[in-house]
Amino acid sequence: MNILLTGGLGFIGSHTAAVLAGEGHEVVIIDNLCNSQRQTLGSLEMIAGKKFPFYEGDVRDLTLVKSILQDHQIECVIHFAGLKSVAESGVDPLKYFDNNVGGSITLMEAMQAANVKKLIFSSSATVYGIPQYLPYDEEHPLSPMNVYGRTKLQVEEILQDLSRSDPDWSIVCLRYFNPIGAHESGLIGELPQGIPNNLMPYICQVVSGKLPHLNVFGDDYDTKDGTGERDYIHVMDLAEGHAAALAFTRDHKGWEAINLGTGIPYSVYDLINAFEKSAKQAIPKMVKERRSGDLPIYFAKVEKAKNLLNWEAKRDLQLMCDSSWKYQQGAKR
Template sequence: MNILLTGGLGFIGSHTAVVLAQQGHQVVILDNLCNSQMEVLANLESITGKKLRFYEADIREGLALRKILSDNQIEAVMHFAGLKSVAESAQDPLKYYDNNVCGTINLIEAMQAEKINKFIFSSSATVYGVPQYLPYDEDHPLEPINTYGKTKLQVEEILQDLVKSDPSWSVVALRYFNPVGAHESGLIGESPKGVPNNLMPYICQVASGKLPHLNIFGDDYETKDGTGERDYIHVMDLAEGHVAALNFVNQHPGFHAINLGTGVSYSVYDLIGAFEQAANSMIVRKVQPRRSGDLAIYYAKADKAKNLLGWQAKRDLQVMCKSGWNFHKQKS
């Protein structure tokens, strides 16, 4: 199939591009480079051995979108082009509503105009909010506690209304948990601009001496060791989940929300310990007060992905840490 990946040079989009290309799909990438680098394209082509078509464009550019969709005879869209910093979304909410919500509406309108109705959306476990029970399943109440999560939920609601208005649409909203790790080649991985927001790239920068220490925000939670627990999932497992979702939307119209996680929670200290073993290096850490809005623990129930998509996560925490460190070493 001819697949458009919006935000396709980003962390998750780039790894999904690899799996799609290796399975014989024609991958077309659109990215505005606001949080990604052009060098990723060359690395993707090196991994896949294929020339990939790339457009530097923005999902808010309607005419450009329509031309890209038409010129490439796109059959399905995977939408990764979302801003994703919880902290930034609190500081600049309009930026997040503009890109994540208005940008997605613009993309859908372009798809409608070109009669394309297969859509896979990068959603997030942040749509669930404070756990009313664990693990989160897809029927858990949706009450996000930050602007980023609210934008993801708004897009899901828009997509549900779209499907009700036109049942020919096939839509899967994939609710990610915590992606980490990198491709085994070490050529692509998580490479944020500026100081990292996420734990794994921050640990990598501490291990390599770029940052002095890791801040642990709270060690007094009611968890096994006092630190926050999360469902970390290897980015290649996540990428393979998208390809499974593509196979699913080809056969199943309607709207489907599906968790992508491991179903296992790891603490901050679990992750540090696995990383120290992978990197053979001690991570200097300092315990800081809790951050407002951080949850003590959350993790996925991933049965729906197994039952509907035939997918489940395969890579463990050690593989996540080894691959993430391997990418950071090669990039440094």
């Protein structure tokens, strides 16, 4: 298939591009490079052994997106483009609604004009909010705790309304849990700009000497070791989940929300211990007060992905850490 990836040079988008190219799909990428690097394109092309058509641009540019869809005879769009900092979303909510919701609406308008009606949306487990029960299944009530999560939920709801208005649409909203890890080549991985917001890239920068120590926000939660527990998933498993969702859209119409996780909660200390094995060194850390809005524990119920997509995560926590460290070592050279 001819597939457009919005935000395709970002962390998850680039790994998905590698998987799809490996399956023989023709992948076109648009990215405004606000939280990604142009050099990722060269790394992707080394992995795939082929060139990718690339457009430096924004999904809010209706004319550009329409022309890409038409010129490349796009059959499906995988929509990754979006701002993702929970903290920043609370400080600048208009920026997040404009980019994440407004950009998605413009993309849908372009797709409608070009008669492209297959869409896979990069959503998030943040749409669930405070757990009423665990694991989160797709029927769990939706009540995001932050602006970022509300932008994801609003796009999901708009997509659901769009599919109701036109039964020809095939839309899958993939609710990610906590992607970490890197491609096995070590050529692409997570390289955020500035101080990382997420645990794994922060650990990488501490171990590589860019940051002095890791802050552990709370060690007094009601969890197995007092630190927060999360459902970490290898980014390559997540990328393969998108390939499975793409196959699903060929034969199914309507709207579906599907969790992509492992179903296993790992603590902050679990992650630190595994990474210390990968890097063969201790990670300096300081315990700080809990952060407002952090949940003690959450993880996915994953049966729907198994049943509908014939997909499940295969890679374990140690491989997540090993691959992250391999990428970090290459990135600092």
